[in-house]
Amino acid sequence: MSATTRSPSPSPASSTPxxxxxxxxxIALILLxxxxxxxxxxxxxxxxxxxxxxxxxTGGRAFGGTALLLLTLLSFCLGKPV
Structure with a gap:
């Protein structure tokens, strides 16, 4: 008798993104x-x-501007408001 090997079938969890x-x-990464x-x-x-x-x-203005820009980019990339 010969033993046949089967390739493992893909699990349903790996097919979902x-x-x-x-x-x-x-938000934590943006604030950092x-x-x-x-x-x-x-x-x-x-x-x-x-x-x-x-x-x-000057640092406060740079912080505010950067946070606003990155939150806007995040909102644009996700397609919904943050």
Whole structure:
């Protein structure tokens, strides 16, 4: 008697596309990226000869602009509001 080998049939779970990460993960990554950009802008503003308060305002504006841009891009890519 000869033994026949069967190829494993694909499981139903592998045929479905993977789920995207939840919104909370995307928002956390966006805020982290915006924080890095804001801190970099504040450091550059302070190193450029500005005082601490103007450097903090520059960093805050960079944070807000980056967060707004990335949240808008996320909303556009997902096709629904965040």
């Amino acid at each position: 993977p789920f995207p990460p939840p919104r909370s993960v995307w 990226a915006a924080m890095i950009v804001g801190a970099g802008a504040a450091l550059l503003a302070y190193a450029g000869g500005g005082n601490v308060s103007s450097a903090m305002l």
